[in-house]
Amino acid sequence: AQKITQTQPGMFVQEKEAVTLDCTYDTSDPSYGLFWYKQPSSGEMIFLIYQGSYDQQNATEGRYSLNFQKARKSANLVISASQLGDSAMYFCAMREDLNYNQGGKLIFGQGTELSVKP
Amino acid sequence: DGGITQSPKYLFRKEGQNVTLSCEQNLNHDAMYWYRQDPGQGLRLIYYSQIVNDFQKGDIAEGYSVSREKKESFPLTVTSAQKNPTAFYLCASSPGLAMETQYFGPGTRLLVL
Numbered sequence: 409a410q411k412i413t414q415t416q417p418g419m420f421v422q423e424k425e426a427v428t429l430d431c432t433y434d435t436s437d438p439s440y441g442l443f444w445y446k447q448p449s450s451g452e453m454i455f456l457i458y459q460g461s462y463d464q465q466n467a468t469e470g471r472y473s474l475n476f477q478k479a480r481k482s483a484n485l486v487i488s489a490s491q492l493g494d495s496a497m498y499f500c501a502m503r504e505d506l507n508y509n510q511g512g513k514l515i516f517g518q519g520t521e522l523s524v525k526p
Numbered sequence: 527d528g529g530i531t532q533s534p535k536y537l538f539r540k541e542g543q544n545v546t547l548s549c550e551q552n553l554n555h556d557a558m559y560w561y562r563q564d565p566g567q568g569l570r571l572i573y574y575s576q577i578v579n580d581f582q583k584g585d586i587a588e589g590y591s592v593s594r595e596k597k598e599s600f601p602l603t604v605t606s607a608q609k610n611p612t613a614f615y616l617c618a619s620s621p622g623l624a625m626e627t628q629y630f631g632p633g634t635r636l637l638v639l
Contacts, residue, residue, distance in 0.1 A: 445630075451635070454630075501568075513571040516569045516570075
């Protein structure tokens with residue numbers, strides 16, 4: 409079974425509008441972390457935002473916020489006021505505490521390609 | 527400027543050849559990782575290292591080897607045993623193995639001639 413599911417292969421958004429990228433996850437570990445990364449066409453993975461499973465509040469970093477709904481096992485990324493430079497692939501990833509003996513590996517989703525229209 | 531560097535940016539491998547991808551970090555991080563990304567896919571873990579002179583296999587270690595002789599360096603060798611090496615390879619590091627964020631280098635694209 410997929411541990412991280414991103415159901416939107418591609419998304420379009422108008423410049424200056426907000427967009428939500430979906431991510432659902434599956435884990436039986438009570439302690440885990442959720443991450444979002446941006447991958448522009450150059451290939452580098454750029455860290456955007458982190459949410460811990462015990463965090464009471466949704467994480468925010470500038471124009472990025474994470475809509476964390478623990479009971480639904482979803483961790484959607486919200487980008488406010490989209491810019492042309494936001495066009496990229498976006499990956500949701502999870503680390504489980506149970507994976508400590510596996511180096512705390514990141515488990516990635518398939519990604520969502522976001523295109524921002526002028 | 528602290529960060530992670532990977533070289534080369536592009537690498538070509540002939541059949542039966544071993545090639546080595548370089549990864550260096552000056553973030554003073556203890557943990558380092560190698561991931562492989564295939565087109566249209568997320569990343570998969572090849573190897574990781576928690577400390578110098580120690581490393582462990584990830585999910586897809588077959589056909590790869592690593593070393594960790596220095597804290598700053600974690601080179602990956604793609605051996606001739608790796609039958610489908612064409613992919614994008616990303617190196618990452620984190621302060622430790624707890625829930626710290628992993629930071630990535632710019633990647634190396636490996637192509638087979």
